[in-house]
Amino acid sequence: MSMYTGLEIRVPFCDHRLVEYVYNIPWALKNYHGKRKGILRAALQGLLPEDVRNRPKNPYPKTFHxxxxxxxxxxxxxxxxxxxxxxxxxxxxxxxxxxxxxxxxxxxxxxxxxxxxxxxxxxxxxxxxxxxxxxxxxxx
Structure with missing residues (x-):
């Protein structure tokens, strides 16, 4: 729906409580193990395939194939x-x-x-x- 109207949004992270919580996490945790979104990547270990969990940020359309x-x-x-x-x-x-x-x-x-x-x-x-x-x- 958002792309249809030309609006870019981040639906999985739209809960204001999550945003408020993450806003207050110190940079050292956000940058966990020296990786951007390190704490998110750590939280998703075992839930996502490793190549997905650790791939670099990329725009749409993007593939490494x-x-x-x-x-x-x-x-x-x-x-x-x-x-x-x-x-x-x-x-x-x-x-x-x-x-x-x-x-x-x-x-x-x-x-x-x-x-x-x-x-x-x-x-x-x-x-x-x-x-x-x-x-x-x-x-x-």
């Missing part, structure tokens, strides 16, 4: 095959081609710690779809 990397790269290559795409009034297609030509760049950070090249590609494909759907014409 190599097929996602390749699928996002293929989507941008498909878009590059459409020279009239409205996105190319905003983004230089040759720069995108250069990025897509170097799969080893896929895991380097873009826009802070969370976004990587696959997320950038997905974002650009979605932006192009929006521009097409609403027939946005950009002045050049």
């Amino acid at each position: 190599p097929d996602f990397f390749e699928a996002s790269r293929q989507l941008i290559l498909d878009l590059l095959g459409k020279p009239g795409a409205p996105l190319f009034h905003l983004v230089d297609p040759s720069a995108l081609r250069q990025l897509a030509a170097h799969p080893e760049e896929m895991s380097k950070p873009w826009f802070g710690q969370l976004m990587r090249l696959p997320q950038l590609f997905i974002y650009l494909v979605q932006l192009n779809m929006w521009l097409e759907k609403y027939r946005v014409r950009l002045r050049v």
Whole structure:
């Protein structure tokens, strides 16, 4: 419901008593074992698979699976095959081609710690779809 309206919320942590309690936990506990959300990770030991419990924070959509990397790269290559795409009034297609030509760049950070090249590609494909759907014409 929240994403439908463009509102980002954290439903599992919406109980005000939990928020008030956690707000008052000292940083040393929040950073338990030198990990962000360390106390939460410790509390979930045995309840979540270890790879889920210990994975780094990530945005949506995000996966660490190599097929996602390749699928996002293929989507941008498909878009590059459409020279009239409205996105190319905003983004230089040759720069995108250069990025897509170097799969080893896929895991380097873009826009802070969370976004990587696959997320950038997905974002650009979605932006192009929006521009097409609403027939946005950009002045050049």
